[in-house]
Amino acid sequence: MTFLYLFLVTTVHTVAQENKPVFEALEEAFQQKQEQVLLPYLSGSFAVAGNTGEGAQYRLKQILTNYSAVSVKVLANRKVKKGMLYDVQFTQKDGKIDKSQALLDSDGKLMYITLFDWLYGLRRESESRLLAKIPFENYNGSIILTLKINTLQRPIRLLFDTGADGMAVSQHLADEIGLKVTRENNASVVGGNKQIQVSDGNTVYLDTLTLTGMGIAIFPEMGRDHAEGIIGNTLLRKYITHIDYDNNVMSLYSFGEHSYSGEGHTVAVTMPSGVMLLPGQLDIVESKSYSGNFVFDTGASYDLICFRPFVRSNKLLVSGFKPEVQAATISMGISSPTFMGKSYQFAVSPLVPMKGLLVTLMGGSSNNESWNPGADGSIGIRLLSRYNMTINVAENEVFFQPNKLYPFPQDFVLGGFHMGWDNKGQLVVLGTTGMPSQEGTLKVGDVIHSIAEHSSQSMQKKPAVIDQFCADSKAGNKIQIKLLNNTVISL
The missing domain is CATH 2.40.70.10 (Acid Proteases)
Structure with a gap:
């Protein structure tokens, strides 16, 4: 698995303030360049470009420091599903005016300001619109996207990995692309931390979309699950992302008022x-x-x-x-x-x-x-x-809607092998402990026809039989497995 934090976050501590109207406090926070003035008026779900908690507070501090607003004026407001939406005008030192919207929850606490989102690259439109429909390869649920980077003409296959906050490739692929290292950073991976190199300012071509100014982390080794690297939450920060496993299609929409279709x-x-x-x-x-x-x-x-x-x-x-x-x-x-x-x-x-x-x-x-x-x-x-x-x-x-795989039995372990159903309805070997005694038997990717004379279709209808032959295996009994190619193996 991959689980990366490619950017450091600074903790900001709340300081209690006297009760003030939200927008008066916002104006004062800009004038003093102190986020503590505003913290008591933030909702528990306050976000900047999707970042919440410490991530949102860190970005708020940067905005108050670097954006030169001297006044905040409320123009209008209207009730919406999540609270009250205000039209707000920010006036900077040089007289420049920026129009924005601010959402307050039912308790009058600030949830987001669209100007703040925009300053961190998240742009909202009045209504979301479809920008691209991208087919993907599906490997037991893992999503593989095909794209190009910079001037390298050959397609690159990357794993869509929401456990990573950016993109990452191996040193070998970075050399092939010609990536230039611009900085070093600390990355949190499962079980520890690693120091890595990062290349900024790259261009990624994904289907009909062009993503500019992309940062790419470089690891000594990278690539698995039929992919050469990963593309993480880069996409999520730019688009409403719909994943359709029934048709293996990813649809990307602009941010804005969006209706979720179907029951979920x-x-x-x-x-x-x-x-x-x-x-x-x-x-x-x-x-x-x-x-x-x-x-x-x-x-x-x-x-x-x-x-x-x-x-x-x-x-x-x-x-x-x-x-x-x-x-x-x-x-x-x-x-x-x-x-x-x-x-x-x-x-x-x-x-x-x-x-x-x-x-x-x-x-x-x-x-x-x-x-x-x-x-x-x-x-x-x-x-x-x-x-x-x-x-x-x-x-x-995130809107969740059960798909065709939802009713299938849960994955299970038999003889040290991790087994489960793929999106085609086939029972497959998903993983192995790699014990020496297993060599030459089942391998990852094998498609199973039946276990202990129970077909994969019958297991779907009567999952209790899975518990039975798993218990028999733990008791030391040999379990016969027939693969789709008619090979018979005993575990």
């Missing part, structure tokens, strides 16, 4: 440090619930992983959890021990809880005991790909 649920998200977080509740066993904030991570090839600090503080490895596989997760060369097993359920409200979801718990190592990831875990593509999704960072929300 909207989930509020936060983005304090460059990646989106979803609120989740994990029940390792029935009646033992643990709440946390989990990265929305299309670059992770599992269902759910809980990071080491969350596992340690909640003592999840001794909470009744029964691991079926002990392995390791490796991210950018940093390895952490992991334990995979079935949970009672996992829920992202208001979505229906996922019963029997496979969960991976991260064990301790010298790399991760002092690691502070800023999240409790990561929700991966095996869970996310059961939904068609519309990601709207301007409104800090």
Whole structure:
């Protein structure tokens, strides 16, 4: 999996102020260039260009310091779904006037100012409009986009990875493209941190769209899941992004008033440090619930992983959890021990809880005991790909709509192999612990016709049989597996 923070965020502490009208406080904050004046009037979901929490406060401080407004004037207001929308006029020192809108919630707290969004590259229109429909390759839920970078003419295939806040390629590909290093930065990866190089000011050609001024991180090694690198939340900051797994198409819309089509649920998200977080509740066993904030991570090839600090503080490895596989997760060369097993359920409200979801718990190592990831875990593509999704960072929300894969049984582990259904309805081998005893048997990507004489179609209709042959395997009984090519293997 990949889980990167390519940009550092500074914490700003709130200082209590006397009660003032929001826009009077905003004007005073500009005049004093002090964000503390405004902090008491910010909504808990206050955002700048989709960034919330510490990320929003950091950007607010930069705006107050560098944007020379001397007065703020309210022109009009009207009630909208999320509160009251105000038309606002900012006057700068040189007399220049900027028109903007500001949204206040039902408690009169500031949620966003469109001028602030614009200063950080997020532009809102009165209504969103379709800009591009881009076919993608689907590998068990992983999304592969084809694009070009700078003057390199050959197509480059990148993994769409919302667990990363930018783009990243290997040193080999960077050399081929001719990327010029402009700075160094600290990146947070699963289990630790790495110092990396970054190339700024690049141009990316994606279908009919041209993305300019793009930063690209360079790692010694990069590329997996049939891709040569990753493209992360760069797209999400520029467009409302709709992912249609039923047709393997990504649709990009401009930001603005947008209606979600079909039946589904909207989930509020936060983005304090460059990646989106979803609120989740994990029940390792029935009646033992643990709440946390989990990265929305299309670059992770599992269902759910809980990071080491969350596992340690909640003592999840001794909470009744029964691991079926002990392995390791490796991210950018940093390895952490992991334990995979079935949970009672996992829920992202208001979505229906996922019963029997496979969960991976991260064990301790010298790399991760002092690691502070800023999240409790990561929700991966095996869970996310059961939904068609519309990601709207301007409104800090994701619309989830169950797709064709949604009714299929949950992934399971048999004989050390991670198995599950792909978007074509085929039962496939998704992963392996890589134990020597498994060599020459099943391999990742194998399509399974039947297990213990139960066809993949019958398992879809009667998932209880999966629990039965998994229990038989744990008891030491040999389980016969027939592949689609008629090869028969015993585990």
